[in-house]
Amino acid sequence: MGDSSTYTAGEGDGPGADAGSDAGIDAGSAVAADLPVITGGVPGSFARGVLADRHPALIQQVRDAFPYGRRQHEALDSLLDEITHGVIEPLGPEDHDHERWAEWGRGHFGRSWYDVPFLWAESYFYRRLLGAVGYFGTGPWRGVDPFAPFKRAELRGEAVEEELRALDVLADAPAEKRAEALLLGSLWGNRADLGFRVSADERVGERAAESVAASAVDSALVADGSPLLWRLLPAGSPSTVAVVADNAGRELIPDLILIDHLLEHRRAERVVLHVKPYPYFVSDAMMSDVVDCLRRLTEAPGEAGRIGGRLWKAMATGSLEVRAHPFFCAPLPYEEMPEDLRAEFAGATLTVLKGDLNYRRLVGDRLWSATDSFAVRTAYFPGAVAALRTLKSDVVVGLAPAVLDTLEHSGTAWRTSGTHALIQSRRAPEPRF
Numbered sequence: 001m002g003d004s005s006t007y008t009a010g011e012g013d014g015p016g017a018d019a020g021s022d023a024g025i026d027a028g029s030a031v032a033a034d035l036p037v038i039t040g041g042v043p044g045s046f047a048r049g050v051l052a053d054r055h056p057a058l059i060q061q062v063r064d065a066f067p068y069g070r071r072q073h074e075a076l077d078s079l080l081d082e083i084t085h086g087v088i089e090p091l092g093p094e095d096h097d098h099e100r101w102a103e104w105g106r107g108h109f110g111r112s113w114y115d116v117p118f119l120w121a122e123s124y125f126y127r128r129l130l131g132a133v134g135y136f137g138t139g140p141w142r143g144v145d146p147f148a149p150f151k152r153a154e155l156r157g158e159a160v161e162e163e164l165r166a167l168d169v170l171a172d173a174p175a176e177k178r179a180e181a182l183l184l185g186s187l188w189g190n191r192a193d194l195g196f197r198v199s200a201d202e203r204v205g206e207r208a209a210e211s212v213a214a215s216a217v218d219s220a221l222v223a224d225g226s227p228l229l230w231r232l233l234p235a236g237s238p239s240t241v242a243v244v245a246d247n248a249g250r251e252l253i254p255d256l257i258l259i260d261h262l263l264e265h266r267r268a269e270r271v272v273l274h275v276k277p278y279p280y281f282v283s284d285a286m287m288s289d290v291v292d293c294l295r296r297l298t299e300a301p302g303e304a305g306r307i308g309g310r311l312w313k314a315m316a317t318g319s320l321e322v323r324a325h326p327f328f329c330a331p332l333p334y335e336e337m338p339e340d341l342r343a344e345f346a347g348a349t350l351t352v353l354k355g356d357l358n359y360r361r362l363v364g365d366r367l368w369s370a371t372d373s374f375a376v377r378t379a380y381f382p383g384a385v386a387a388l389r390t391l392k393s394d395v396v397v398g399l400a401p402a403v404l405d406t407l408e409h410s411g412t413a414w415r416t417s418g419t420h421a422l423i424q425s426r427r428a429p430e431p432r433f
């Protein structure tokens with residue numbers, strides 16, 4: 001699916017172009033994290049826009065989507081007031097996770113939402129939103145996903161219908177072409193992020209989504225580490241692949257289809273799909289979303305239905321397993337992952353991280369130089385890793401200088417508008433003795 005608008009920032013394309021890094025990495029060589037962490041402190045910045053515009057809009061959307069009672073409306077009012085005019089309040093002692101958040105938020109409470117790390121502020125906002133609608137409470141709203149109506153509408157929409165129909169054509173394509181198309185489908189599925197559409201710059205997001213539907217050939221890959229990704233998963237090897245999911249619906253469906261391809265073509269013997277334990281960043285996938293997507297697939301005619309049937313069986317035999325580790329909703333970079341998750345990723349042949357937020361957590365939410373090495377930035381990560389992400393925030397590393405130069409001269413908001421994407425991968429770090 002490559003075309004002339006696809007940057008070929010692959011292997012051997014010059015310094016900084018480490019989209020697919022085969023070189024052994026010394027796990028101790030990661031540069032010191034001396035750049036300041038991104039906050040919403042700069043007026044006009046992307047982070048500021050999310051905190052100042054997107055979050056209040058989201059409160060309104062959630063409020064409108066459910067017949068909430070007085071208690072929820074009051075809690076939403078007070079959250080809105082706090083994020084727009086107030087300072088960050090801690091969770092109450094009655095909250096089941098207040099100790100965890102007290103620890104994670106040490107030094108942040110009592111400050112403006114704009115002055116603390118952006119990633120922390122976003123993550124805590126979602127935790128507070130769930131609290132306001134009674135998600136963790138003891139009442140009848142317990143466990144009711146406030147984002148479910150948006151996710152459901154998307155799954156029932158015409159776009160998904162069309163994407164599933166397209167699988168019938170793809171079924172006859174040679175395996176290599178099919179693999180390439182399915183990988184790109186999973187990558188660009190990340191553009192269909194419901195939170196992104198709540199953005200103040202909604203029209204950019206909508207245009208981006210339209211152009212995906214129009215033609216994946218319009219894609220602009222700023223880095224393409226897919227050759228290494230495929231080399232890491234040769235057919236017939238007993239690989240375990242960890243897929244860290246991002247959004248439900250239009251992203252999770254192509255992710256599941258890619259997973260089916262890996263299993264069916266014996267590029268993986270087993271796949272572990274990691275999802276969120278509770279609703280997060282509007283459309284992030286949870287177990288219930290996996291079930292909804294699998295149902296959507298199995299109920300579809302043709303190739304989509306066959307894929308759904310195979311995945312359903314894979315769940316039963318254990319070749320596809322779903323996990324929901326609490327760390328996936330933590331406001332922390334992967335560098336601070338707990339030991340059990342580290343061991344899990346270390347045991348995988350390859351870990352594929354989907355989406356923008358996972359990318360920020362992988363490389364660190366800082367304004368790195370875009371030509372910093374992806375391999376070096378991720379040297380701490382246990383085992384081989386690949387990132388599949390459309391660009392929806394300021395953070396990026398691993399670009400070739402020539403690619404960066406072109407992007408910087410394009411006069412577009414290429415870092416944040418979701419019009420560009422990347423695939424970056426690297427082998428497991430060399431063991432240190």
Ligand SMILES: O=P(O)(O)OC[C@@]1(O)O[C@H](CO)[C@@H](O)[C@@H]1O
Pocket residue numbers: 050054190193195196246247281354355356357358360392393
């Ligand atoms: O991880 P995803 O779904 O690809 O993207 C999530 C995301 O676009 O939402 C946030 C804004 O709400 C961004 O900071 C973030 O990167």
